Structures are given as structure tokens and as C-alpha cells.
Amino acid sequence: MSVLTLQESGGYVSFDEDQCKEAGQSLATRYREASPFPHIAIDDFVDAAVLRRLLAEFPGSDGRDYFDREQERLKFQYHPGSVEGALVKNLLAELNSEAFLSFLEEMTGIGGLIPDPYYLGGGLHETKRGGHLGVHADFNIHNRMKLVRRLNLLIYLNDDWSPDYGGELELWDRAMTKCEVKVAPLMARAVVFNTDLDSFHGHPDPLSCPPERSRRSIATYYYTATEEGIANLPNRTTVFRKRPGTAEKRDMKVAMRHFVADWTPPALRRAFSKKA
Incomplete structure (x- = not known):
């Protein structure tokens, strides 16, 4: 049974706000006390059968741009506007809904969360065999909305993912001396974590999955407004860090x-x- 139920009506799936609030409250202590920074990995987060239906709509990568440099290689990002599938758009909309925001706020203790209708850096992600994403801290300011980034949500879409394939999400301590947490990208597993200037994470080792496989996920990000605005805050793009040794x-x-x-x-x- 999944942590959050997606109720279907008239072909549209949606979250129940009361269930979202209750689930968020039940996970709050686990989230807020986690190290190296507040985070949580949740198995069976939503119904895997719904996610498998979504996979049938996952876009092809032929002819699409991707990141291919030292810090991030063979990584594709698919903005919702470039995806035709109705279920993809439906689920992403629900991850930005009031009901789902109530889950995040109850769990994290961060009030006034604001979703990103522009999906800056979000949507669907895919990394091919040999690809990686270096350990980094994410950009902290949404310049278009003038908001501060607070949370990342990842939902993995990988059935039968062998440990031999790699691709584990690594969470590093704030001084970048050691990896404290590794999370395998298994189907229906979600990860939520605070995005501070020193919330270092990534999957830095090249994927060794078969050529026909790839590491796939849903990614959505959440923000808050500050009373003083962003003018006096440091404005950081994604900052990659070198792992020791x-x-x-x-x-x-x-x-x-x-x-x-x-x-x-x-x-x-x-x-x-x-x-x-």
C-alpha cells in the first residue's frame, strides 16, 4: 500500500489533502532529525502501477539536448511542456497542488511553500549508461519568481534496478568530507530534502546499467518568499564540489x-x- 493514494475520477488522478496532512505529520520527526541535512527516503510513496503507466508516456531522447561535461554527463531534462502524455502533466500538476504542499509543509516544518509553475530544472529526468551527476548544491534563487529554493522532491521510476547499475543518490556532509547517505533509485521511492547552500548531493559515479536501460525520475522543486526579498541574499547557480580523494x-x-x-x-x- 502506498504512503499517498492517488484517487482517480474521470480519468484524472489527485491527492487527498487530509491524507497528505496526516502522512506529513507522521514523518515529521524522521525528516527533521535526519543527517547530514533534513531529508527522507520513502518507499512505496505513490502507487507503482500509476508510475508504470506514466513510464509509457516517457519521452524519447533522440534529438534532444543533454548535459555533457565534466560535472554532469548524459543527463536529459524533459520540461512538461515538451511531453505529450496526459498522465505526466496530471501528476506534475498534483505535485504542485495545495494538497501535496500540505504534505510537504507538515513533514518539513517549512510553511508558505510555493510550487514552480515554470518547472525550472524540473519535470522528468533521465541519465543514460555512463552518465553521472557530480556532487553539488543547487541554485538557491528562482530569478523569475524572486523566491528562495527550499525543497527538492525526487520520485524514481526504475523497476528491477540492480545494485550493479549504480546511480545511488549520495548525500554528503556539509563540509564535503564524507558521504553519509546513499539511496538506490528504486521504483516508487521518493526522496525529499532541504536545499541549502551546503546541501551537497548527486550520483557522481558513471552508471553501469545495460545500454537499453537508464536512470529515470520525476523532479519538482519548492520555494518560499522572504519578507526582505532576495536582494541581500547570495545568488548561487548550481555549485559542483570535488569529492576528496x-x-x-x-x-x-x-x-x-x-x-x-x-x-x-x-x-x-x-x-x-x-x-x-
């Missing part, structure tokens, strides 16, 4: 961008951004 390279382009943002006057920042 590896030959991984630092993302110097991003490091320079942050240095310029923090230490140069506005006029020089504008000049730098034009050259970049």
Missing part, C-alpha cells in the same frame, strides 16, 4: 561567477556578464 575537477567558470558577484561593484558585474 578523486581526480574530479572544480567548476572554475561557476567559481569565477560567484567571486565576481560577491566582490565586485555592480557596474563591473554587468561588464563581466556581457563578456561571459
